[in-house]
Amino acid sequence: MATKVVMEALSPTMEEGRLVKWLKNEGDAVKSGEPIAEVETDKAVMELVARADGVLRKRVLGEGTAAPVGQLVGVIGTADENIDALVAGGGAPAGASAAKPAEQTIANANESAGASSIPRSRDQAQGEASMPPQQKAAGTPPQSPGPGAPAPQQGAPSNGGRAKSSPLARRLASERGIDLGAMQGSGPGGRIVKRDVEGAAAGGGQQAAARQAPAARPRSGADFEDVALTQIRKTIARRLSESIGPIPTFYLTTEIDLTRASELRDAMLEMGDEWKVSFNDIILKATATALAQHPEVNAHWLGDKIRYHNRVHLGMAVATDDGLIVPVIFDADQKRMSEISAEAKSLAKKARERKLKPEEYTGSTFSVSNLGMFGIDQFTAIINPPEVGIIAIGAAEDKPVIVGDDIEVRKKLRLTMSCDHRAVDGAVGAKFLQTLKRMLENPLMLVY
Numbered sequence: 001m002a003t004k005v006v007m008e009a010l011s012p013t014m015e016e017g018r019l020v021k022w023l024k025n026e027g028d029a030v031k032s033g034e035p036i037a038e039v040e041t042d043k044a045v046m047e048l049v050a051r052a053d054g055v056l057r058k059r060v061l062g063e064g065t066a067a068p069v070g071q072l073v074g075v076i077g078t079a080d081e082n083i084d085a086l087v088a089g090g091g092a093p094a095g096a097s098a099a100k101p102a103e104q105t106i107a108n109a110n111e112s113a114g115a116s117s118i119p120r121s122r123d124q125a126q127g128e129a130s131m132p133p134q135q136k137a138a139g140t141p142p143q144s145p146g147p148g149a150p151a152p153q154q155g156a157p158s159n160g161g162r163a164k165s166s167p168l169a170r171r172l173a174s175e176r177g178i179d180l181g182a183m184q185g186s187g188p189g190g191r192i193v194k195r196d197v198e199g200a201a202a203g204g205g206q207q208a209a210a211r212q213a214p215a216a217r218p219r220s221g222a223d224f225e226d227v228a229l230t231q232i233r234k235t236i237a238r239r240l241s242e243s244i245g246p247i248p249t250f251y252l253t254t255e256i257d258l259t260r261a262s263e264l265r266d267a268m269l270e271m272g273d274e275w276k277v278s279f280n281d282i283i284l285k286a287t288a289t290a291l292a293q294h295p296e297v298n299a300h301w302l303g304d305k306i307r308y309h310n311r312v313h314l315g316m317a318v319a320t321d322d323g324l325i326v327p328v329i330f331d332a333d334q335k336r337m338s339e340i341s342a343e344a345k346s347l348a349k350k351a352r353e354r355k356l357k358p359e360e361y362t363g364s365t366f367s368v369s370n371l372g373m374f375g376i377d378q379f380t381a382i383i384n385p386p387e388v389g390i391i392a393i394g395a396a397e398d399k400p401v402i403v404g405d406d407i408e409v410r411k412k413l414r415l416t417m418s419c420d421h422r423a424v425d426g427a428v429g430a431k432f433l434q435t436l437k438r439m440l441e442n443p444l445m446l447v448y
């Protein structure tokens with residue numbers, strides 16, 4: 001008996017998908033569970049698998065074409081089976097049960113699609129009652145590095161594959177997110193020195209931005225060019241409209257002294273690469289620890305109730321060529337700083353390569369966005385519903401500060417929290433920021 005191949009809900013928030021590429025031709029034999037096509041969801045490019053053994057008799061949907069969840073995209077059957085009636089009646093989505101709304105849980109999404117191959121997240125495995133009815137979708141500014149660093153300049157000096165540089169230059173470059181391998185040194189023998197790093201960081205961190213921003217779209221000679229929206233861009237537009245309009249948002253800004261955090265980071269760097277962390281990693285750890293002490297902020301607004309989470313699942317905004325996505329560090333408050341650093345790098349890499357699994361970008365309880373690497377002093381981030389807050393991180397800068405009767409240079413950072421006033425009052429948000437500031441200014445509280 002012939003089997004329909006339908007557009008499956010391959011992510012919890014997917015309402016339609018775009019067939020990127022067929023992996024099987026008409027007439028090819030297929031086995032149940034074997035990938036037959038690649039589909040672009042609202043978050044990533046994933047494989048659509050066969051749900052029966054047989055022959056791919058018909059490819060109904062063409063490559064590059066979008067279709068709603070539940071619509072027929074192909075037919076699997078025996079070589080001599082008549083499939084005309086099946087193809088003729090398969091142009092529309094196969095009933096409401098095949099296409100769940102964006103608010104469905106991961107479990108429901110998998111059931112409606114029959115996607116038993118999608119693994120369950122830790123939230124589901126330990127109790128699906130804790131999962132929000134509305135799952136995460138990208139909608140905040142970029143935080144993690146963009147795809148690929150620029151290639152090293154031709155003739156750039158190297159030492160065992162590494163650019164020759166002074167210890168001070170390496171420390172400054174690490175703090176400011178600058179790739180030494182892409183620089184030409186002005187010191188003796190092409191050695192990279194302090195003035196080279198400071199020059200690269202000048203003008204708004206152009207080199208760091210080039211390394212971390214999504215690739216620029218090539219321009220044609222035409223007056224204009226229309227580009228169809230990707231599935232992820234459609235989701236971003238919808239989610240931002242859901243957030244900025246109906247949510248009564250207020251903002252709290254504080255300035256944090258990162259001098260001790262910088263000293264801690266330098267000390268960890270001296271211990272070896274396995275201890276290497278960034279300022280962003282320290283802030284992620286501090287935010288997660290502060291959230292554990294303030295469950296009134298680690299919450300979801302569900303319309304008729306507020307859900308206070310006892311576990312801290314921290315979302316971090318990542319920029320990709322196709323838009324923004326927010327992978328999740330689960331139980332972030334329970335992890336060491338080095339573990340958070342390694343997981344953040346891995347998730348950001350997967351996000352840029354569009355290899356995230358649904359359980360890696362759903363279920364966050366609070367989010368963090370970072371534009372500091374672009375030289376942005378301060379900004380406000382948009383809340384991802386149903387979350388009730390988000391942290392926006394600016395650039396860490398050396399500033400003169402009056403300490404007693406003296407003027408000292410201290411490393412300062414401005415941090416802004418967006419709060420959903422329906423769930424978070426001003427005093428509640430202020431107390432959370434007080435705790436976060438205390439931890440960042442006394443970072444030994446985060447080391448254990």
